[in-house]
Amino acid sequence: MFSLFGPVHITTLCIIATTSFTTIHLYRTTCDKTQKTIRQLLAICCLISYPLHLTLALIAENALSLENKVPFHLCDLAAIICGAALLTQRSRLCELAYFWGLAGTLQGLLTPNLTSTFPSPAFFSFFWNHGFVVVAALFIPLAIKWRPEKHALWRVFAITQIYVVLAMSLNFLLKTTNYGFLHHKPEQASLLDLFPAWPWYILLLEFICLLLFLLLNLPFSLKSQK
Template sequence: MAFRGGAVPPPPGRRGRGGVLPLVRGPALPLLPPGRDARVRRARGRLRAVTDLGAPEHLGALLGIALATAVLVVAARRPNPDWWLKTLAVVLVVDEVSWWAYLLLGGVPGSLLALSLPLQLCDTAIFITAAALWTRRPLLVEVTYFWGLAGTIQALLTPDLPQHFPSYPYWQYYIAHGGVVASALVLVVGLRIHPRPWAVLKVAALTIAYAALVGAIDLVTAANYMYLRAKPPTATLLDVLGPWPWYIGTAALIGFALLALLDAPFRPVRRR
């Protein structure tokens, strides 16, 4: 879900000697062309220092999400889980909408809001996850499962979050991303709504189509949704996948392999 594409003016007192500090989450803009220079490398170094992977605030969030997921998966196998599944759906949507309220109340200019639309894959996954929890329709569950465990979980392991505990952006980020991952396991492991045959190809096709749409929006708005124009400023898996634009193709191949791997446990079940 990350920063929604744009550099957002910080709250009062957050301006440092280096200029405007990105408020939270994602590829800081204004975005330079793909041939990035030393200024980008320096910015990436500063944000890496802020994110601090493996810090107690990061590991604590992961532990809390893991424990909550285990409890919810067990609870899903008990009678009448419908009420709390729908409650979880509402929580995810409210958490996402609250981020927009946070931006608006902070006085973010409309031009920057245009670069902060909920178009990152994790943003869209939140609404799909909420719909899957509410309706339990197979296609929605499949998209939630594959996007959640192949994509959103990476945002938890390498968070694009230059904010610290206990700030609001910290809580909002981990509730959103952790909620998608937990919901994916609740639906597939807890409720046993398993992916159907050809689910991998269907979700892969939907993902490619969505990426093409987002890429067109990136061209029009000069944003960086789905990191199609540049890598995130913080350390992520994309850092080892080569320069732009090659990392996009490499990430797509890895993504398809992850979908197939996530589908593997259910193939023997489908043959019965």
């Protein structure tokens, strides 16, 4: 049974933090050719998250629900976007990777919707996906020196609203899915337990999402004003 902020959880978070620091440091202190290799390897780690999830489930002979077969959770999409952003370095992809990775996926790392602990395939798959998304989200501004454009925050927030509508529509049509945790709260302990009941917690999530986006954009706004 997975224990929130137990020894395994804390150790895993420390490993992810160390991986992030080491990757950024290596990128900053190596030549262009090595930098390209680091960026490509990190992109691959993000892009294989979903295939790895399916492979580990097959090895463990776990029957996957429809929700786990179709990668439409925000963190699943963020992993794909992070991989594409690292490979192309396109600003629009980088802004999605940055805001979604640190405002959304980081919260998943801190309060995982997970029952199995180390060394289960589900544990490994979950932290691989979420861990590398957060590493990439930090890597993009701190290593490759990407900076958000003027209206990036509002553009990403608008795209997030499109995701909310699509996820809620899929949940309604498929009945058995809970993409974005927009149908009901996670089964495991999470910050949403402190929120009001459905659908009111969704409105509160929208407010917190915008607040986090503003905070993530703040360092760049302050720097541009100097």
